[in-house]
Amino acid sequence: MLIRVALSIAGSDSGGGAGIQADIKTFAALGVYPCTVITAITAQNTSKVVHVLPIHPDSIRKQIESVISDIPVHAIKVGMVYNKKTLSVVAGFLKKLHIPIILDPILAAGTGKNLLLKIYLEEFKSELIPLSDVITPNVREAEELSGIKIKSESDIIRCAGIIKDLGAKSVIIKGGHFNAKNYVVDTLVDNEGKISKISSPRISLNQTHGSGCNFSSAVTAFIARNYSTVQSFMMANKYVQESMDKLINLGKGIPVNAPLFSLYDDAWRYRTVLALETSLEDLLEVRGFRDLIPETQTNFVYALPFASNGSHVAGVDGRIVRSSKGFKASGTIRFGSSKHVASAVISYMRHNPLIRSAVNIRFGKKLIDTCKSFYPTAEYRRADEPLKFKHIEGRTISWGVSEALSENPRAEIIYHTGDISKEAMILIFGHNPFVVVKKVKQIIKLS
Numbered sequence: 001m002l003i004r005v006a007l008s009i010a011g012s013d014s015g016g017g018a019g020i021q022a023d024i025k026t027f028a029a030l031g032v033y034p035c036t037v038i039t040a041i042t043a044q045n046t047s048k049v050v051h052v053l054p055i056h057p058d059s060i061r062k063q064i065e066s067v068i069s070d071i072p073v074h075a076i077k078v079g080m081v082y083n084k085k086t087l088s089v090v091a092g093f094l095k096k097l098h099i100p101i102i103l104d105p106i107l108a109a110g111t112g113k114n115l116l117l118k119i120y121l122e123e124f125k126s127e128l129i130p131l132s133d134v135i136t137p138n139v140r141e142a143e144e145l146s147g148i149k150i151k152s153e154s155d156i157i158r159c160a161g162i163i164k165d166l167g168a169k170s171v172i173i174k175g176g177h178f179n180a181k182n183y184v185v186d187t188l189v190d191n192e193g194k195i196s197k198i199s200s201p202r203i204s205l206n207q208t209h210g211s212g213c214n215f216s217s218a219v220t221a222f223i224a225r226n227y228s229t230v231q232s233f234m235m236a237n238k239y240v241q242e243s244m245d246k247l248i249n250l251g252k253g254i255p256v257n258a259p260l261f262s263l264y265d266d267a268w269r270y271r272t273v274l275a276l277e278t279s280l281e282d283l284l285e286v287r288g289f290r291d292l293i294p295e296t297q298t299n300f301v302y303a304l305p306f307a308s309n310g311s312h313v314a315g316v317d318g319r320i321v322r323s324s325k326g327f328k329a330s331g332t333i334r335f336g337s338s339k340h341v342a343s344a345v346i347s348y349m350r351h352n353p354l355i356r357s358a359v360n361i362r363f364g365k366k367l368i369d370t371c372k373s374f375y376p377t378a379e380y381r382r383a384d385e386p387l388k389f390k391h392i393e394g395r396t397i398s399w400g401v402s403e404a405l406s407e408n409p410r411a412e413i414i415y416h417t418g419d420i421s422k423e424a425m426i427l428i429f430g431h432n433p434f435v436v437v438k439k440v441k442q443i444i445k446l447s
Contacts (some may be wrong), residue, residue, distance in 0.1 A: 005033045005071055006224040008217065009064070009090055009161060010079030010106070011040040011052075011115065017256035022213040023077060023220075026259040030239070031223040037063040039090070040082045042115075046253030052115070054082045057089040064093050073099055075224035078128065081105045084120045090329055091127040100223050100284040103132035103168070104216035124259060130167025133191075134229055136216040137163070138174045140207035153185070160189040172231050174215060188233045190431045196230055198237045211257045215240045218259075267302050269314075271292035273333050276302040276314050276357075279433030280329060283320075283359075286437070288444040290327040295319050295363035295423055299341040302433045303356040311335055313342035340397050342415070344427050351409060357433045359440065363415055363424030370447045371413040371426065375439065378404035401427070412439070 006027050013019035020036050027034035039060055067073065076099050081087035094101060099294035103223065105124070106115045116124060125145060127132060139150050146162040148155065150173075160171040169191040175184050188196040218236035242262055247255035280300060283289060291296070297319040304312045315338030318330025333335070340361050348355045361367070370375050380400040404414040411429075418424035428443070430436040 001032050004221075004224045005035060005073050006220050007035045007037065007067055007073045007076045007219070008079065008220075009037040009039060009060075009076065009081075010104075011082070012038050012041050014043050015213045015251070015256075017046065017250070018213045019080060022257070022259060023079070023217040024219040024266075026214050026239075027221050029260050029263045030218060030225075032074075032221040032224050033271075035067045037067065038324055039080055040085050040115075042080075043125060046251035046256060048253070049115075052082060054086055057085045058184040060089050061093060062410075063089075063425050068093075068097065074226075075100045075102065077102045077104060077222045078221040079104045079116045079213065079216070081124065081128065082115060083117050084123055087116075087120065087124055087128055090334070091131060094128075094131050100133045101131050102216055102220045102223065103135040104212065104236065105135060105137045105145060107141050107144060123302060124380070129163065132168045134170045134172060134219060134223070134232075135163060135168040136172045136174065136212070136219060138212060141172075142173045153187075155187075156187050157189065157195065158175040160187065164189065172219070172233055174212070186233075186237055188230065190229050194209060194230075200237065200241050211240060211244060214243060214257050214259045221424075231347075265304075269335070270338060272302050272304055272314050273335075276300070276313060276333050276433050279437050280316065280333065282434075283437050283440065284327070284329065286441055286444065289440065290322055292361040292440070292444070293320060293322055293327055294360065294425060296425075298360055299338045299435070300359040300433065301338045301345055301357060302340045303342070303345050303349060305353070305356070306372035307346060307356070309346065310339060313338060313345055315342060341427070343395075343398045344401050345429070348405065348429055351402070351405045354431055355429050356431065357436045358427050358429045359425050361428065361440070361443075363426050366447055367443065368413075368415055368426060370443050371428075372414075374442065375412040375444070376408055376410040376413070377413040379405045380414065380416050382416050382422055385419075 006347045008020055008023035013017045013021050016246045020038055024034045039052050039055055041053045042049055081090055108114050137145055142159045143150055146159040148159055150156055150159055156173050160173055172188045174186045183199045215236055218239045219232045222232035222235050236415040243257055243259050246258045250256050299315050299319045301315040304430055307313055314333050314335050316329050317332055317334045317337040320329050341358050345358045380403040385396055387397060398401050404411055411426055415426040428436055428439050
């Protein structure tokens with residue numbers, strides 16, 4: 001297996017949202033092996049940077065030498081260079097290399113603290129920008145580097161031209177929003193002067209912590225994987241937009257970007273679907289299950305670990321139904337395919353997040369007596385349901401499960417005996433679908 005490697009030369013963020021920590025997560029999420037050189041240690045959180053300790057230039061030099069002398073690096077990202085000594089030692093070493101360099105001009109943290117001392121801005125422009133294959137300033141950073149105020153899209157292009165004149169081969173300016181209030185435009189002017197633009201929905205937040213680091217490190221990762229600058233620009237934009245849909249409010253300050261969310265989400269969705277598919281195959285072989293299917297049919301569900309709504313719950317599309325030859329699944333496993341049983345699992349997870357799977361079966365006195373003999377059981381009465389919930393789709397079951405658990409927090413079986421035009425039902429819960437099928441088999445065997 002050919003491993004692609006990216007090196008981040010940047011500061012450490014103790015809050016984990018930006019800097020080296022964000023770069024490592026983004027490189028890893030995009031299939032690139034991360035190496036690091038730490039230029040400064042910052043004490044910061046989501047609200048503020050309280051302390052900056054620059055790393056000694058000799059240590060920075062030795063970190064770079066150690067990586068480059070041993071590991072084949074395919075792209076380098078440069079982030080925080082706090083002072084003259086730091087930027088000079090980094091620039092001095094990078095001059096010797098023939099590796100694509102992506103420069104993220106970290107002038108200040110999202111929380112406002114300067115991360116490049118302003119008195120060294122000219123040295124930054126003269127020593128580091130000429131080494132960059134791609135530079136990725138946001139609008140404010142581009143204004144400081146170019147010396148012009150950006151008020152229009154034409155100013156973006158003029159600003160990029162000035163930065164290219166400083167020596168950068170390609171310039172990406174992030175976050176222009178002029179005539180369109182709901183959209184932002186990222187602009188690339190490449191080494192041939194070709195202009196590319198991407199328009200994205202504007203996040204209704206003043207700031208996010210780490211999104212700039214994630215973008216530049218995503219560009220670095222794609223370039224390390226041999227994509228062109230234009231391709232890297234487009235894919236990095238898409239990647240960051242997806243991660244910004246899942247901003248995390250960790251602390252008291254600005255939200256944090258989640259660069260690994262897509263990786264985690266894909267992995268959990270795959271595992272969830274695979275487990276439910278395997279368990280469904282087992283359930284469809286259970287003799288006697290046909291007799292447990294209610295008039296409204298059955299669904300069998302499994303939720304993601306941090307599920308909060310029905311779209312996070314996988315179920316059988318079209319439910320499990322009786323057929324002339326027995327019973328069958330009407331469709332495939334799909335997220336969002338269940339309303340009622342999914343609502344039951346979501347409600348249960350609010351009490352115990354480890355209980356992520358359930359199946360519904362018909363109510364019968366013999367069945368419920370068997371359930372009570374082997375499993376903690378609880379009942380809720382639909383007649384007691386508050387009027388405000390009765391006409392809201394799926395809300396009854398959510399209320400009912402919560403009511404039942406308030407009576408018996410350990411209940412693994414929850415049931416109700418019906419109401420006017422409402423079929424009585426039993427819900428069987430478990431940590432995962434394998435446990436649920438095992439319970440179904442035992443209930444059938446002993447009923």
